[in-house]
Amino acid sequence: MPVDRIPWWRLRADSEQEVLRFSITVIVLAAALGIVAGLLSGSFAIVFDGVYSLIDALMTLVSLLVANLIAASAAGDLGNRRLVERFTMGFWHLEPIVLGVNGLLLTAAAIYALINAVDSLLTGGRVLQFGLALGYAALITVVCVAMYVFELRANRRIRSGFIALDAQGWLMASMIAAALLVAFAIGWGLQGTPHEWITPYIDPAVLALVCTVIIPMPLATIRQALADILLVTPQDLKQHVDTIAQAIVARYGFVDYRAYVARVGRGRQIELAFIVPPGAPARTVEEWDLLRDEIGEAIGADTPDRWLTIVFTADPEWAD
The missing domain is CATH 1.20.1510.10 (Cation efflux protein transmembrane domain)
Incomplete structure (x- = not known):
């Protein structure tokens, strides 16, 4: 018609x-x-x-x-x-x-x-x-x-x-x-x-x-x-990110992690900091990027409205 x-x-x-x-x-x-x-x-x-x-x-x-x-x-x-x-x-x-x-x-x-x-x-x-x-x-x-x-x-x-x-x-x-x-x-x-x-x-x-x-x-x-x-943390998204981060910590032997999550309109802002054990074996930049890709895929919702930052550090002060 x-x-x-x-x-x-x-x-x-x-x-x-x-x-x-x-x-x-x-x-x-x-x-x-x-x-x-x-x-x-x-x-x-x-x-x-x-x-x-x-x-x-x-x-x-x-x-x-x-x-x-x-x-x-x-x-x-x-x-x-x-x-x-x-x-x-x-x-x-x-x-x-x-x-x-x-x-x-x-x-x-x-x-x-x-x-x-x-x-x-x-x-x-x-x-x-x-x-x-x-x-x-x-x-x-x-x-x-x-x-x-x-x-x-x-x-x-x-x-x-x-x-x-x-x-x-x-x-x-x-x-x-x-x-x-x-x-x-x-x-x-x-x-x-x-x-x-x-x-x-x-x-x-x-x-x-x-x-x-x-x-x-x-x-x-x-x-x-x-x-x-006011950037009040959405509990459902925080729980989802925590579940993914805890699994990554256990799988790769990291010390701990810090997760910062906020919803701003349609945007989802997620910052993850993983604390690596001091003296851990070195990895290439490409290997760290592959790990970031794995974490990003596990979190999901990879749209233009997702702002995802993932860092790795041996100093807990950089994660806090």
């Missing part, structure tokens, strides 16, 4: 950059529509939805730039020589910073909206044009769910932290839109009834409910980003 005849939901995105570019385009369009629809209908919940989407779009754009830098640097294709000289250890450290800032901004926006919603509830609520608000909520719900499914399917192949967070953003947006849809439908149904006095409180009430639900959602991402920034 020609590409132009393939339904959009069956199109594949084969790279992190393609998925994020498409997401940015859809987010910007949805955000612009949300802000306009919110102002016309008088709904602060819809305005918040649009502003939330704009923040998401901005951070997704930054994520795309960082993803491009990481990919180009790992492949040795980074054309800017000055950048290469200034960041000789790569750009992995930027990923947890971006993820953390993204999560913090989304959480802060939700907290601010929650405060406004509570204030509106205490001051009599807001009068809405439910027809316009209802149409917007229905359209955005469909778009958000479709984007969430699209990114979830794409990330099964790509396995990107940026796409995972962006997909979470679409899931949160779909929850907001669905809650708005239900609330506006109830408000529209209450018009002209004895319970119409409730309708001004619907917009701030649903906004408060949505914010209460979504505020905790980025916390796991913020916590993991903070752990990466």
Whole structure:
């Protein structure tokens, strides 16, 4: 089937950059529509939805730039020589910073909206044009769910932290839109009834409910980003490296070893120092390199995102 005849939901995105570019385009369009629809209908919940989407779009754009830098640097294709000289250890450290800032901004926006919603509830609520608000909520719900499914399917192949967070953003947006849809439908149904006095409180009430639900959602991402920034040792990787190093020590009669392991975004930084017995038989450089190859193959995951350093020394001070 020609590409132009393939339904959009069956199109594949084969790279992190393609998925994020498409997401940015859809987010910007949805955000612009949300802000306009919110102002016309008088709904602060819809305005918040649009502003939330704009923040998401901005951070997704930054994520795309960082993803491009990481990919180009790992492949040795980074054309800017000055950048290469200034960041000789790569750009992995930027990923947890971006993820953390993204999560913090989304959480802060939700907290601010929650405060406004509570204030509106205490001051009599807001009068809405439910027809316009209802149409917007229905359209955005469909778009958000479709984007969430699209990114979830794409990330099964790509396995990107940026796409995972962006997909979470679409899931949160779909929850907001669905809650708005239900609330506006109830408000529209209450018009002209004895319970119409409730309708001004619907917009701030649903906004408060949505914010209460979504505020905790980025916390796991913020916590993991903070752990990466602080170079907290991932225990599963450390145990794996320790197992390999202990086997090497036993096989070659080394005195001991030291292992230093960190996860920085998608990067895995591993430093191994083996303490050789003083007076041990000399080996050629080629023999040491073969031993490094053996250790590297045993550790596995030999990708551009692995930074592996292996040294051999008879002085324990060089290993500590």
